[in-house]
Amino acid sequence: MENTFSFSGYELPVGMSKLIWNFVPVSIESLSSSHELQSIMHISLPLQLYGAAVLGLLSHLCVFIRGEWHMQAPTILILYSILSLLIFLAEIRYGASDVVSSLSKTLLLASSYSTALFTSMVIYRKYFHRLRHFPGPWLAGATKFWHVYQCRDGRNHLLLERLRQQYGPIIRTGPEELTIIDPEMPGAVDGPGNNCSKAIWYDFLLPEIALNTTRSKRDHDTRRRIWDRGFSAKALAYYEERVVEYAETLEARIAELSRRGEPVDVSQWFYWFTFDVMGEFAFAKSFGMLRDEKWHIAVVMLRKAMRLLGPLSPVPWLAQIGFYIAPWMWVVRDWLAMLVWCRERMGERIQMTAAKPDVSHWLIEASRKRNSLEKDREWLNGDAVTIIIAGSPAAGLTLTDGRYIPGGTTIVAPRYSLARLESCYEMPTCFVPERWYSRPEMVRDRRGFAPFALGRYSCVGKALAMSELRFVTALLVSRYDIGFAKGEDGTSVLRELRDQFTAAPGALNLSFQRRGLDGQTG
Numbered sequence: 001m002e003n004t005f006s007f008s009g010y011e012l013p014v015g016m017s018k019l020i021w022n023f024v025p026v027s028i029e030s031l032s033s034s035h036e037l038q039s040i041m042h043i044s045l046p047l048q049l050y051g052a053a054v055l056g057l058l059s060h061l062c063v064f065i066r067g068e069w070h071m072q073a074p075t076i077l078i079l080y081s082i083l084s085l086l087i088f089l090a091e092i093r094y095g096a097s098d099v100v101s102s103l104s105k106t107l108l109l110a111s112s113y114s115t116a117l118f119t120s121m122v123i124y125r126k127y128f129h130r131l132r133h134f135p136g137p138w139l140a141g142a143t144k145f146w147h148v149y150q151c152r153d154g155r156n157h158l159l160l161e162r163l164r165q166q167y168g169p170i171i172r173t174g175p176e177e178l179t180i181i182d183p184e185m186p187g188a189v190d191g192p193g194n195n196c197s198k199a200i201w202y203d204f205l206l207p208e209i210a211l212n213t214t215r216s217k218r219d220h221d222t223r224r225r226i227w228d229r230g231f232s233a234k235a236l237a238y239y240e241e242r243v244v245e246y247a248e249t250l251e252a253r254i255a256e257l258s259r260r261g262e263p264v265d266v267s268q269w270f271y272w273f274t275f276d277v278m279g280e281f282a283f284a285k286s287f288g289m290l291r292d293e294k295w296h297i298a299v300v301m302l303r304k305a306m307r308l309l310g311p312l313s314p315v316p317w318l319a320q321i322g323f324y325i326a327p328w329m330w331v332v333r334d335w336l337a338m339l340v341w342c343r344e345r346m347g348e349r350i351q352m353t354a355a356k357p358d359v360s361h362w363l364i365e366a367s368r369k370r371n372s373l374e375k376d377r378e379w380l381n382g383d384a385v386t387i388i389i390a391g392s393p394a395a396g397l398t399l400t401d402g403r404y405i406p407g408g409t410t411i412v413a414p415r416y417s418l419a420r421l422e423s424c425y426e427m428p429t430c431f432v433p434e435r436w437y438s439r440p441e442m443v444r445d446r447r448g449f450a451p452f453a454l455g456r457y458s459c460v461g462k463a464l465a466m467s468e469l470r471f472v473t474a475l476l477v478s479r480y481d482i483g484f485a486k487g488e489d490g491t492s493v494l495r496e497l498r499d500q501f502t503a504a505p506g507a508l509n510l511s512f513q514r515r516g517l518d519g520q521t522g
């Protein structure tokens with residue numbers, strides 16, 4: 001019989017499952033014969049609690065203080081649960097006589113261990129850590145749970161903006177994390193010559209892996225070369241034909257609504273447009289939302305799942321526990337269902353021959369040529385997720401004014417705040433599109449403007465995204481007079497904005513008045 005260990009659908013790594021498979025019966029067996037164990041059970045309770053506390057302290061100082069543990073979080077949780085169960089069984093057998101006292105003693109030992117472990121972590125983070133001198137909320141430097149709690153409503157962008165006003169441009173937003181709101185950051189972190197790598201947060205897609213989530217520079221560069229082929233001038237010409245078709249469908253829908261005098265929630269319609277286009281490029285199959293005028297179930301799942309990425313992104317270890325130990329839970333279920341959906345569509349896409357090349361065509365063909373289609377499935381599945389939803393330094397970083405950011409720090413450079421810096425823009429909180437063409441003096445420092453990121457990790461789809469933006473804008477602006485619909489004041493689009501890896505804007509109801517051929521509104 002094969003020795004695997006599965007808990008709530010979570011399959012432990014083979015080595016670990018063998019260890020547990022052998023360890024549990026051997027341990028229970030040894031409970032009934034070990035004299036040493038009997039003598040341990042009869043040590044006085046204070047001494048046992050003291051021993052558990054020392055173990056907690058040592059686990060921090062000798063083990064958890066180094067390296068990354070988020071991917072092992074489910075295994076660690078399962079091992080601790082098994083250990084507690086063994087202590088409980090040993091207590092019943094040799095220690096306290098009844099179940100209730102055995103249980104309370106086990107809980108006491110576990111609490112003593114964890115109190116020492118977490119106290120040691122907090123003391124270290126607050127008084128010895130290399131980031132201890134950076135300003136920020138006291139609790140943020142002690143635990144990332146502070147951040148999870150603060151951005152539970154998906155408004156991390158507003159939280160960071162408030163912190164900037166309170167603490168200045170460099171804020172300690174986590175035990176190992178600095179949020180730096182300085183126009184220099186996009187270039188310093190992502191620009192040429194930097195030595196930064198991706199933060200642990202990017203492991204959220206594992207075991208699937210994608211171009212924008214891989215943390216290995218070598219894997220990224222190899223994969224990026226394949227993606228680049230999918231965005232050559234020739235490939236872009238194929239895509240643009242289809243972008244035009246979808247943009248015209250969008251315009252036809254808007255024309256219908258405008259004829260009926262109905263408001264157009266452009267946030268929703270633009271969402272449907274971009275997702276239909278991306279479905280076509282990822283799976284050679286549109287989501288059909290523009291056609292059906294309703295949300296596709298997979299996109300609904302994706303939107304729900306993206307809510308997980310906002311609040312849980314500061315604690316990737318908790319997300320891993322959710323994925324493996326509680327896959328049935330709330331948004332975790334939506335996230336996993338969305339991954340399964342993408343996996344299945346990618347399976348179908350591999351089997352079909354698309355009439356015209358889509359983005360996936362280049363990725364699949366590259367695997368086919370190398371005869372590694374099956375081996376590359378995790379990449380293909382992960383990249384499919386990237387298409388549809390489409391830094392930390394080991395070494396330190398010195399900013400141009402001499403400020404030093406210690407190595408091993410996760411650096412966050414929030415675009416929302418960068419776009420609102422007085423030092424970069426005149427009237428930074430006002431919507432003045434002219435600043436980007438006829439009034440360049442309104443842009444004081446453009447280094448912070450990097451919506452497609454910079455350097456090796458910059459957006460590979462930038463040319464496609466820009467052609468979608470240009471085409472739809474030109475089409476609508478040339479045919480319609482556009483204004484706020486009745487009852488709309490333009491505030492909810494930002495007020496309801498949610499920060500969840502990509503930004504999810506609130507509703508924006510506009511009225512579209514068709515102009516006649518002479519340019520007059522008709």
Ligand code: HEM
Nearest residue numbers: 211212224387390451452453456457458459460461464465
């Ligand atoms: C207005 C639309 C878009 C914006 C603002 C945007 C922005 C970005 C940003 C900021 C990144 C860096 C993300 C990170 O490092 O975590 C990125 C990466 C990426 N984007 Fe886009 N993107 C857009 C549209 C697209 C489109 C249409 C595609 C096409 C499939 C695409 C594909 C990608 C891919 C594959 C990456 C990963 C690149 C790499 O790691 O080498 N994006 N994008």
